[in-house]
Amino acid sequence: MAYTEERKRYILAQFLDIISCISDKEYQKRVWVRGEGPEVDDFDETVCHFFDDGDPILKKYKEYNITEKQYQLLVQFRDFFESFVDGDRPYLPEDFIDTPEWAKIMNLAKDVLKAFDYQKS
Numbered sequence: 001m002a003y004t005e006e007r008k009r010y011i012l013a014q015f016l017d018i019i020s021c022i023s024d025k026e027y028q029k030r031v032w033v034r035g036e037g038p039e040v041d042d043f044d045e046t047v048c049h050f051f052d053d054g055d056p057i058l059k060k061y062k063e064y065n066i067t068e069k070q071y072q073l074l075v076q077f078r079d080f081f082e083s084f085v086d087g088d089r090p091y092l093p094e095d096f097i098d099t100p101e102w103a104k105i106m107n108l109a110k111d112v113l114k115a116f117d118y119q120k121s
Contacts, residue, residue, distance in 0.1 A: 022046065033094045
């Protein structure tokens with residue numbers, strides 16, 4: 001199924017919103033750890049949405065008007081994030097949120113957002 005340009009922009013924006021959550025430690029503490037709203041989210045849900053939404057975008061990145069540089073940053077981030085998720089790590093966000101590995105993931109996420117000139121709405 002082919003998406004309209006407007007739909008692709010929306011899908012990409014939603015994907016960048018997920019990356020924004022991964023980049024934002026205060027959001028993670030507030031929502032993932034303390035369960036304070038108004039957002040309803042957790043780490044596992046974020047992981048599922050990231051890969052479910054992101055993999056199709058990466059497969060057809062040119063259709064989403066993603067530049068080669070942006071694509072390379074997304075792939076780098078995805079690979080590092082995937083190794084963290086699949087690796088031997090603490091299960092709960094409160095146990096990994098202050099680790100050097102998580103800090104690297106947040107920094108890579110910030111690099112991705114910067115490459116897209118992303119501003120949280």
